[in-house]
Amino acid sequence: MSEKEPTAPRSGERITIREVAQDAGVSVAAVSKVLRDAYGVSDALRAKVRASMEKLSYRPRASARGMRGRTYTIGLIFPDLRNPFFADIYSGVNAALERTQYQAMQGINTTSGALNMTSSALIEAMIDRQMDGLVIIGPNMETQVLTDLGARLPLVVIGQHDRGGDAFDTVNNDDQLGARLVVRYLMGNGYRKIAMLSLSPSNSSIIQQREIGYRLEMMELGAGDAINIVRASQVVRDVQVTVRRLLSGPDRPDAIFCWTDLMAFEAISVATEMGLSIPEDVAIVGYDNTMFCDLAQNSLASVDQSGELLGLQAARMLVERIDGRVTAEHFMVPPRIVARASAGPRQPQD
Amino acid sequence: MSEKEPTAPRSGERITIREVAQDAGVSVAAVSKVLRDAYGVSDALRAKVRASMEKLSYRPRASARGMRGRTYTIGLIFPDLRNPFFADIYSGVNAALERTQYQAMQGINTTSGALNMTSSALIEAMIDRQMDGLVIIGPNMETQVLTDLGARLPLVVIGQHDRGGDAFDTVNNDDQLGARLVVRYLMGNGYRKIAMLSLSPSNSSIIQQREIGYRLEMMELGAGDAINIVRASQVVRDVQVTVRRLLSGPDRPDAIFCWTDLMAFEAISVATEMGLSIPEDVAIVGYDNTMFCDLAQNSLASVDQSGELLGLQAARMLVERIDGRVTAEHFMVPPRIVARASAGPRQPQD
DNA sequence: GAGATTTTGTAGAACGATATACGTAGAACA
DNA sequence: TGTTCTACGTATATCGTTCTACAAAATCTC
Incomplete structure (x- = not known):
């Protein structure tokens, strides 16, 4: 006393x-x-x-700890907040961090366009705040930028197949296989003129992987002549215009493989407005298997890439890196097709 | 040199x-x-x-600054990540912070149940990390907890009508009016047996406000006998069961006013699966006017509460508080009904 | 039982900013 | 010319941890 x-x-x-x-x-x-x-x-x-x-x-206090040691805080960087798929990743990350001292803080990387920037404002802000490590989801930046970043702090990237030596770890679903599964599934249900609604700009490796998977499977199943890739940005208006153009062309596809569920919902909407029936006139398949796929008005067939598992694994790997691992590791989960009415078996044409 | x-x-x-x-x-x-x-x-x-x-x-470096002064970081606490409405709030917050030194970090408050807790793990984590202030969105905690929290650091609460003296600011849409608008709109389109699908547990003041608005407007428009409030948690399964029960009862409502768009989408799904047409058999109205309302397969009438404006205002007020304001301020935006096909004019019964 | 080793604990200098208290140079005033 | 302000800068203690270096105690080794 x-x-x-x-x-x-x-x-x-x-x-x-x-x-x-x-x-x-x-x-x-x-x-x-x-x-x-x-x-x-x-x-x-x-x-x-x-x-x-x-x-x-x-x-x-984290600030005081950060002065000499760790803050026990990791940064999660999402590309946007509207896609519920990211919520799955988030919950996986949190599950992994549950029993540790670490806490995740999130931010949304709203920088569009400037791909070749040294980094982004959000990432710099996270570094200023002494994050012990970063998980970046679906980065729209060049591999070199990630490599440089990985040299500065522990880094795990979700949704990026290109590797950066030992600079960062990657966690992915097998996008190429995912695309193949979609083509296989649609073909199996009687669709042949399968178009792919991909994402632009297509600088990212997951986009490339999916497009490759689509092309290869189409060719291997003898539908190489029907290969048709159109691209749209995530902007709602852009998706609508692109889908409308695709569906009103002279050679209408009988199925569309969409980049995400979100885009697929837009596609369903446009098709419906055009008076087309799904899947009779055009089948739709999405990607991510988000919670909205199950709704009766969507009934969207989709590819499940187990977001929760991706997040879980990414967080684990990041903590390992923070604890000293310096060699890269790469984790890949197998995708799984979830069949639903939007791409059900094709009725024989009358 | x-x-x-x-x-x-x-x-x-x-x-x-x-x-x-x-x-x-x-x-x-x-x-x-x-x-x-x-x-x-x-x-x-x-x-x-x-x-x-x-x-x-x-x-x-924020850590070093935090030792004596501010970290120039504010915490954003969301109740969940799946509702795209929160993305609007987020972008408003970011817009307000654009030209300041402040940076927002987010977290999801996953604590369910423990309402009377002193606080939540996430909030404590944010305090440990020396956030200069907090914006809490749709808190599921008692007012007293918020009051205590407001005494510890600058605090703005979105989606909470109860005030805590000078302890925190609030930013809301006028939920009571919002509910009234829905009832008025539905009545105007020929619906009378309007049920309300509310949220449980109903400890929060915005729930109470909306329920009051619903009740009052129903009574004032002479439909007091048709007042029918059912409650479900946000859990998908729970919503489905509740809606199904509501729609298969002996006295089926001809319209449902749902707590959020998300719940409304579920309601549409259940109704569709039951073979009911919307809005012929049952009209559906949501709340939040999220981006999915516009999709043709939903065409969901909803209440717009300008999430972006809410976020913008909340961030501004928080910065003011950080800069020294000690008296509470309360901001309320007027809600606006957005008419869509899910609650279009009722066709005369045959 | 002496030296070597291991285990356990402590003292105190960092870390990188902020903020208080104070010094100094001009300007204004008489 | 001195005095009093005011505006501008600086020196330095301080924030709450971590971490290095070291001392003391316990244990091992032969």
């Missing part, structure tokens, strides 16, 4: 490590060791310190 | 304020003042320092 410190701890202020140390009758360094699970702490001391921390309901 | 410092700055390390000061030939304190736009800096000095910061591409 003796107050010999020059600065008496003001009441009402937040508890610090110093007060915990004093309460437990040990040094500040000892408390810090317990906090970090560092080497050289006896069970007795650990218990004593833990008890004091509990009693005073002490919580370490 | 003289190196008389005891610690020579290691190359490859991040630029610090000290190096900027040295480069500009001024004191560290002067640089700090420029950074904070603090009083007592001449234009000449400011220019000199700015030039050096630019030249060295200096960026202040």
